[in-house]
Amino acid sequence: MTAALETSGIGKTYGRGTREVSALGALDLSIPKGLVYGVLGPNGAGKSTLLRLALGLIKPSRGSVRLLGEQSIDARVLRRVGAMIEAPALYPFLTARETMRAFAHYSGLNDPAREEAVLARVGLTGAADRKARTYSMGMRQRLALGAALLARPELLILDEPTNGLDPAGIQEMRTLIRELVDQEGVTIILSSHLLDEVQKVCDRVAFINRGQLVSEGNVSELVAGQGGLFIRATPLASAMAVLGARGRVDGDGIVVTITEDAVPALIRDLVMAGVDVFEARWMTQSLERVFMSAMGNGQ
Amino acid sequence: MIAEALQAELYKLSRNRASTFWAFGFMPLFALGAGLLEQGFVHFYIGDIIPYASPLQDSLSGLASFSVSIFQICGIAGAAIIFGGEYRWETWRASLTRVDRIPAMIAKMIAFALAISASMILCSLARLIVGFIDMALTGNAVWPEVGAGEILLAHLVAFAASFLQIMVTAAFVMLVCIITRAMTAGIVATVLVLVACEIASIRGIAGGDAIYLLFPNIAGDAIRQAGQVIMMQREGLLAGFAPMAAPALLVEFLMLAGAAIVLFVGQDLSKE
Numbered sequence: 086m087t088a089a090l091e092t093s094g095i096g097k098t099y100g101r102g103t104r105e106v107s108a109l110g111a112l113d114l115s116i117p118k119g120l121v122y123g124v125l126g127p128n129g130a131g132k133s134t135l136l137r138l139a140l141g142l143i144k145p146s147r148g149s150v151r152l153l154g155e156q157s158i159d160a161r162v163l164r165r166v167g168a169m170i171e172a173p174a175l176y177p178f179l180t181a182r183e184t185m186r187a188f189a190h191y192s193g194l195n196d197p198a199r200e201e202a203v204l205a206r207v208g209l210t211g212a213a214d215r216k217a218r219t220y221s222m223g224m225r226q227r228l229a230l231g232a233a234l235l236a237r238p239e240l241l242i243l244d245e246p247t248n249g250l251d252p253a254g255i256q257e258m259r260t261l262i263r264e265l266v267d268q269e270g271v272t273i274i275l276s277s278h279l280l281d282e283v284q285k286v287c288d289r290v291a292f293i294n295r296g297q298l299v300s301e302g303n304v305s306e307l308v309a310g311q312g313g314l315f316i317r318a319t320p321l322a323s324a325m326a327v328l329g330a331r332g333r334v335d336g337d338g339i340v341v342t343i344t345e346d347a348v349p350a351l352i353r354d355l356v357m358a359g360v361d362v363f364e365a366r367w368m369t370q371s372l373e374r375v376f377m378s379a380m381g382n383g384q
Numbered sequence: 385m386i387a388e389a390l391q392a393e394l395y396k397l398s399r400n401r402a403s404t405f406w407a408f409g410f411m412p413l414f415a416l417g418a419g420l421l422e423q424g425f426v427h428f429y430i431g432d433i434i435p436y437a438s439p440l441q442d443s444l445s446g447l448a449s450f451s452v453s454i455f456q457i458c459g460i461a462g463a464a465i466i467f468g469g470e471y472r473w474e475t476w477r478a479s480l481t482r483v484d485r486i487p488a489m490i491a492k493m494i495a496f497a498l499a500i501s502a503s504m505i506l507c508s509l510a511r512l513i514v515g516f517i518d519m520a521l522t523g524n525a526v527w528p529e530v531g532a533g534e535i536l537l538a539h540l541v542a543f544a545a546s547f548l549q550i551m552v553t554a555a556f557v558m559l560v561c562i563i564t565r566a567m568t569a570g571i572v573a574t575v576l577v578l579v580a581c582e583i584a585s586i587r588g589i590a591g592g593d594a595i596y597l598l599f600p601n602i603a604g605d606a607i608r609q610a611g612q613v614i615m616m617q618r619e620g621l622l623a624g625f626a627p628m629a630a631p632a633l634l635v636e637f638l639m640l641a642g643a644a645i646v647l648f649v650g651q652d653l654s655k656e
Binding site for chain 1: 385396399402403475476478479480483652653654
């Protein structure tokens with residue numbers, strides 16, 4: 086099965102000589118079809134550069150990229166892709182309805198019913214005759230998403246799709262993304278700073294820092310693999326004597342590195358050693374902690 | 385793909401009403417309004433210095449409305465909106481994920497050509513109307529002593545001259561917009577270059593040296609004068625250079641547009 090996006094040693098450098106800046110190192114990445122894939126990293130990590138390279142908006146300094154199995158990034162393959170890169174790219178003098186029509190012309194489409202359906206799907210039917218320049222950031226984001234969805238793409242590339250959206254809008258966006266993937270089989274590649282949202286919506290993520298791939302994996306595995314037991318008990322010294330290297334004092338408690346099925350036996354051992362256990366709870370690791378840990382390793 | 389991109393360009397132009405009006409609609413209205421004011425002022429205040437009207441000569445001169453740099457400014461603004469607008473609104477990343485770069489630029493050039501052609505034809509019609517009003521006021525008119533075929537040919541030649549001249553200007557605007565990624569730079573740099581060309585080519589107006597055909601205004605004048613020779617049998621100092629002037633303008637257009645497209649194809653759109 087061909088990957089949605091595959092990069093091989095791809096890199097991008099701006100400037101020359103002493104002014105040379107590497108936006109992306111030699112990146113090898115294979116993003117499978119049929120899932121939501123998150124590209125995460127701090128500002129300047131190279132996320133947008135990667136997405137622009139994928140769309141042929143910038144040329145790689147080295148390496149190659151394959152989009153939907155195609156080596157040549159041209160309109161033939163790009164018309165199978167919907168994209169929303171950085172801030173919404175809209176013509177300020179067009180209304181939402183006219184924006185849909187203009188992009189339909191560019192895509193060679195003539196389906197006014199589809200344009201209306203997309204406007205309804207992104208919740209802009211009521212404001213469809215207002216010019217884009219009068220829109221709030223959230224509305225612009227919705228319109229740009231609508232434009233990306235217009236041609237029924239196989240692959241959707243979304244750069245910070247929840248920028249400017251209110252909490253309800255973020256939830257709608259999350260629902261829409263899952264619907265597109267689960268019901269319509271669309272592959273979605275997204276970048277975001279909202280790690281909690283990424284954890285809720287993405288199946289798989291890649292951490293990028295300073296243009297290099299730091300870590301990659303399924304969200305469920307990354308999070309599960311980093312779980313632990315939090316215990317509040319006295320005396321602390323007696324508890325630590327039982328836990329040994331597995332325990333680490335964290336505030337007024339202890340974080341224990343242990344598998345979930347070994348918890349009952351551990352608590353029995355603590356009680357047998359005369360330790361009073363006030364609290365014991367299983368901690369599910371957040372993607373944010375995984376991210377911070379990965380970024381720390383990448384520094 | 386060019387047809388689809390052209391459809392999108394024309395649709396955007398039709399919806400960007402204010403900019404499109406000032407770029408392509410204002411000049412015909414100005415030609416009409418200024419012509420009417422001029423005729424009214426001359427007839428009612430000064431008195432008819434020339435006691436007859438020349439409507440067809442007026443319509444021919446209407447086709448030269450975009451020949452002087454100051455009057456080209458509307459067309460330049462139109463070209464800057466078409467070629468530089470995507471940089472200003474940062475919309476290349478939205479359109480170029482639907483259409484390839486070369487068809488996108490060719491479509492923009494065709495959209496400009498269609499819009500400026502309509503504007504020039506309307507300028508000619510406006511001047512024709514002024515000519516007829518002049519005829520009504522003076523009660524007299526002179527007509528070319530040639531057949532309808534020559535009159536039409538003269539208009540076509542004048543149209544081709546002004547069209548080629550403004551297309552060279554448009555290709556220059558395109559090149560500047562791509563290099564600078566700025567709409568305003570396209571306008572300012574082009575106006576300054578055109579004014580410089582007019583000053584530098586003053587001696588070329590007298591004819592005598594084909595080197596001046598490198599200046600688009602002189603090459604355009606040479607072809608327009610050839611049109612006047614056809615219709616009014618009036619000699620022009622530059623008319624003899626017309627056969628060389630048309631290829632000169634065409635080559636300049638192709639060089640400028642070609643350079644612009646080559647640069648655009650290789651341009652990184654990391655930030656429009």
